[in-house]
Amino acid sequence: MIEGVILAAGFSQRAGTFKPALLLNGKPLIRHCIDSMRPVCERIIVVGGYDFETLRDICVGDPELVLVFNEKFESGMFSSVQSGLRAVKGEKFFLIPGDQPVVKPETYRQMLKAPGTLIVPRYKGKKGHPVLFSSSHIPGILSMPEDGILRDYIHSQKVTILDVDDPGIGMDVDNLHDFDKIKAYTREKTP
Structure with missing residues (x-):
């Protein structure tokens, strides 16, 4: 079973608004993230924290979604990584921040074909x-302290780097300027 873990627990301070609920082409940002991984994931885990009620309202009625509340979300993103991983049941899982809405479904498919136990895309x-x-x-990630950094764990492992033709792997919404860039990118992609 392939699963997805989407991190959506942060305060969205730099954006000044709750990022998962930002509307991109009439659909909440987090929904774009969910929909792009849905073709390859049998189960998707969304980790929330700040403004959990809004996140729950966006995700309600989707039987393939598991919503996890990270009680320690205030301590940072790594605590959300750990919360999400505790809910994983499959043999492989994708991990992505919930503010990356334009990753191509094909990128997920390509990554699943790559050899190795830890695959990082590169554009x-x-x-x-x-x-x-x-x-x-x-187990290795869960054994790290709650204030750890996932990048440190990744750098300590054997990683397969996969070159992909997908600028979306590097497009996230840190602020509203980034959101404007993503809106422009989606307009270019739409015929």
Whole structure:
């Protein structure tokens, strides 16, 4: 079973508004993230924290979604990574921040074909998300302190770098300027 873990627990401070609920082409940002991984994931875990009620309202009625509340979301993103991983049941899982709405479904498919237990996509020399893990990595990640950094764990492992033709792996919404860039990118992609 292939699963997806989407991190959506943060405060969205730099954006000044709750990012998962931002409307991109009439649909909440988090829904774009969910929909792009849905073709390859049998189960998708969304980790929430700040403004959990709004996130729950966006996700309600979707039987393939598991919503996890990270009680320690205030301590940072790594605590959300750990919360999400505790819910993983499959042999592999994708991990992505919930503010990356334009990753191509084809990128997920390509990553699943790549050899190795930890796959990182790269576009034009720059690494991005999602990251594909074998579940054999879960104990190591859960053994790290809550204020850890996932990048430190990844750098300590044997990683397969996969070159992809997808600028979306590096496009996230840190602020509203980034959101405007993503809106422009989706307009270019729509005929």
